[in-house]
Amino acid sequence: MNTVTDPVQELPDKEVLARHTQGDEQAFGELVRRHRERMWAVAIRVLGDPEEASDALQDAFLSAFRGAHRFRGEAMVSTWLHRIVINACHDRMRRKMVRPAVPTDDVNLDLLAQQSHKGTVPDPTGKSDAAMDVHAALDRLPAEQRLALVLVDMLGYRVEEAAQILEVAAGTVKSRCARGRSRLLPYLSHLRNPEPPQDVTSPRGGGKRS
Amino acid sequence: MTSHVDTETLALLAEGLLEDGEERSVQAHVSECAQCSDQLVALSDVTRVLAEVPAPPIPDGLAGRIDDALRAERERQAAASDPGDPADTGAADSAGAAIPIQRRRGPSKWMPYLVAAAAGVFVIGGGAAVVQGLTASAPPEQAGSSPKGATGGPDAALPYQPSVVASGTEYTADGLSGQAADLIAESEPLSASKGPESNAEGSENSALSAPPETPTGVSSCIHKLSGDDSRRPVLIDIASFAPGDGAAKGEDAWVLVYEAKGGSGYDVRVVTPECTEAGDATVAPSQVGPGD
Ligand SMILES: [Zn+2]
Numbered sequence: 001m002n003t004v005t006d007p008v009q010e011l012p013d014k015e016v017l018a019r020h021t022q023g024d025e026q027a028f029g030e031l032v033r034r035h036r037e038r039m040w041a042v043a044i045r046v047l048g049d050p051e052e053a054s055d056a057l058q059d060a061f062l063s064a065f066r067g068a069h070r071f072r073g074e075a076m077v078s079t080w081l082h083r084i085v086i087n088a089c090h091d092r093m094r095r096k097m098v099r100p101a102v103p104t105d106d107v108n109l110d111l112l113a114q115q116s117h118k119g120t121v122p123d124p125t126g127k128s129d130a131a132m133d134v135h136a137a138l139d140r141l142p143a144e145q146r147l148a149l150v151l152v153d154m155l156g157y158r159v160e161e162a163a164q165i166l167e168v169a170a171g172t173v174k175s176r177c178a179r180g181r182s183r184l185l186p187y188l189s190h191l192r193n194p195e196p197p198q199d200v201t202s203p204r205g206g207g208k209r210s
Numbered sequence: 211m212t213s214h215v216d217t218e219t220l221a222l223l224a225e226g227l228l229e230d231g232e233e234r235s236v237q238a239h240v241s242e243c244a245q246c247s248d249q250l251v252a253l254s255d256v257t258r259v260l261a262e263v264p265a266p267p268i269p270d271g272l273a274g275r276i277d278d279a280l281r282a283e284r285e286r287q288a289a290a291s292d293p294g295d296p297a298d299t300g301a302a303d304s305a306g307a308a309i310p311i312q313r314r315r316g317p318s319k320w321m322p323y324l325v326a327a328a329a330g331v332f333v334i335g336g337g338a339a340v341v342q343g344l345t346a347s348a349p350p351e352q353a354g355s356s357p358k359g360a361t362g363g364p365d366a367a368l369p370y371q372p373s374v375v376a377s378g379t380e381y382t383a384d385g386l387s388g389q390a391a392d393l394i395a396e397s398e399p400l401s402a403s404k405g406p407e408s409n410a411e412g413s414e415n416s417a418l419s420a421p422p423e424t425p426t427g428v429s430s431c432i433h434k435l436s437g438d439d440s441r442r443p444v445l446i447d448i449a450s451f452a453p454g455d456g457a458a459k460g461e462d463a464w465v466l467v468y469e470a471k472g473g474s475g476y477d478v479r480v481v482t483p484e485c486t487e488a489g490d491a492t493v494a495p496s497q498v499g500p501g502d
Pocket residue numbers: 213214215239240243244245246247
């Protein structure tokens with residue numbers, strides 16, 4: 001029984017997860033404590049909305065809790081958790097798209113009202129809340145481009161890390177990022193500097209190959 | 211005239227994803243075209259803008275919410291893996307009693323308590339309760355001002371095993387006392403129960419395979435209601451309640467049965483899923499018969 005005396009706090013992630021699968025009731029909570037801030041950072045950037053991100057995070061930790069026995073030892077626990085969080089976010093993004101794009105709560109209504117006052121989304125010249133603009137713009141991307149950009153550009157992960165999380169080749173991550181950036185450009189160019197953007201060639205943000 | 215390079219191609223160029231031939235020709239154009247090289251800079255600014263987006267911090271309470279959800283899941287799994295085998299109920303019983311004691315945080319300690327109760331649930335036949343027409347007139351005993359009951363604080367060893375049922379009863383304001391009395395009578399023995407094994411021989415045990423799901427919020431609501439009162443319900447019926455004159459349709463409600471202070475009779479409180487108190491009543495010992 002001397003393993004029991006090892007404080008779970010001092011064990012590496014993989015051993016903590018193993019403890020959990022062996023029935024240690026403290027173990028999973030320790031993993032949550034270690035990773036929840038980072039996982040929140042992922043979820044809030046993918047989803048933009050704190051309510052949605054909170055729900056996604058809870059879903060994710062629950063499915064990690066249930067699926068811990070499926071963890072394959074060759075990945076890092078944090079990579080595995082990232083995957084689960086991203087999947088949980090992805091599920092919510094899909095559900096949001098299935099629902100009609102009608103605001104269903106006051107928060108959304110407020111956001112829409114502000115946006116229409118400022119005219120930010122269709123006409124990127126007004127000064128507006130950058131975070132809101134970015135999320136409105138990210139909403140226009142295919143999910144795979146958005147996820148790649150969240151990991152690489154927003155969170156600063158190396159392409160290889162993002163590739164492991166997303167379970168695709170590094171080149172795929174790069175091309176998703178590249179296409180995503182080109183799509184975002186027309187919506188974000190007003191955030192680059194105070195001056196209105198120059199009259200550039202009409203950007204082909206339409207993603208001809210997505 | 212040479213056409214400009216589209217933005218996507220520029221973005222791919224920046225990532226080094228163009229094929230050699232295309233890369234050379236695009237590079238050649240960009241090096242001589244201010245507009246396209248500006249666009250290339252603009253693309254790198256997209257990355258900068260994305261990196262600078264502030265994100266709200268993790269909301270207050272989310273960590274606790276996740277912990278609660280995980281705890282509930284753990285208890286649910288424990289309950290599912292122990293499907294009421296009479297040989298095991300003793301162990302499950304003591305585990306159920308032991309878990310809450312180790313929880314320090316507020317509402318959390320109620321969660322395992324309730325889920326442990328659900329594991330040993332016995333279901334009263336739907337519609338079995340009969341309205342006896344007894345009208346409650348005694349005011350409910352107010353909690354909070356009197357000394358702690360004999361059952362002790364929440365961390366004391368549980369002298370009883372609470373039960374969660376879904377009787378299907380539609381409680382009414384006028385009939386509450388009698389309906390609750392029926393519920394209690396059907397559920398006897400409550401305080402004398404040592405837990406599930408008391409019912410192991412009863413026919414109700416067949417319902418063990420489908421225990422009513424304890425709605426989320428019951429435990430925190432009970433905790434909220436209890437205030438300084440250390441009492442906890444001995445019986446919880448997930449049912450419905452029609453507060454009005456009989457015209458109103460019954461709404462989802464939880465009927466919480468507490469042992470009355472002094473150990474004589476029961477206090478009944480009805481709450482909505484929003485944890486609003488919708489009604490209350492008392493049940494005299496005589497209403498539930500000689501009992502134990
Ligand atoms: Zn050009």
